Amino acid sequence: MSSVASSGGDAARRRRRSIVALKESLRDLRNQLSLLNHQVSARLALKDVDLDCLELIARHGPLSPSALARGAGLHPATMTGILDRLQKGGWIVRERDPDAADRRAIAVRAVPGRNGELFRLYSGMNAALDEICEEYSEAELELIADFLRRARSAGAAATGDLANS
Numbered sequence: 001m002s003s004v005a006s007s008g009g010d011a012a013r014r015r016r017r018s019i020v021a022l023k024e025s026l027r028d029l030r031n032q033l034s035l036l037n038h039q040v041s042a043r044l045a046l047k048d049v050d051l052d053c054l055e056l057i058a059r060h061g062p063l064s065p066s067a068l069a070r071g072a073g074l075h076p077a078t079m080t081g082i083l084d085r086l087q088k089g090g091w092i093v094r095e096r097d098p099d100a101a102d103r104r105a106i107a108v109r110a111v112p113g114r115n116g117e118l119f120r121l122y123s124g125m126n127a128a129l130d131e132i133c134e135e136y137s138e139a140e141l142e143l144i145a146d147f148l149r150r151a152r153s154a155g156a157a158a159t160g161d162l163a164n165s
Contacts, residue, residue, distance in 0.1 A: 026151065040121045046089065049074070053082050054091055054110065058118075062107035064097065073159065083108060090114060 034048075041051040049072070056071050057063055063071070069079040086092040091114055097107040119126075133141060 036122075036125060040118070043121055044089075044117065046085070046091075047082075050082050050085055050091075053079070054086060054118075057086075057092060057108055058110040058115065062095070062097070062109035064100075064105060064107055068108060073163070 037051055038048055041048050044051070046054070053068060053072050053074075056068060060071065065079050065083060066076055068083075069076045072079070074082070083092065083094065087094060090111060092108050092110055094106045094108055096103070097105040100107075136144070
């Protein structure tokens, strides 16, 4: 075997190992973030799914309950209980949706004054991420952000495929 063919095989093996290591790191990150979110939700006396929905409302709201259910991948009946808990805890308000054709339609929005509690609980992670980002160039940060966006899109597609099969 020629040294060119051998080095090509070595490069392919190194690339496969790198890809496997990257996927393992993503799974490890997902698990660690899940543990962090569980700690945050416990501190706030929320269920993990309540915190997930609150995040969607805060980032994309105001939302209709059905749009929130779709975004969270939950059944609309399940969403009613989640919204009841979030409203009772003072995290969200339900308001008539002035833009809806149906006058009975409601929109759910986060209560802005409550965000400080969430920021405080995530402040350690946010500070650590700021320190990590300082070690990368702008071009590297853009590359990482692109990778994460594309990985998120792939996850959304895989979720949709499973939901529709």
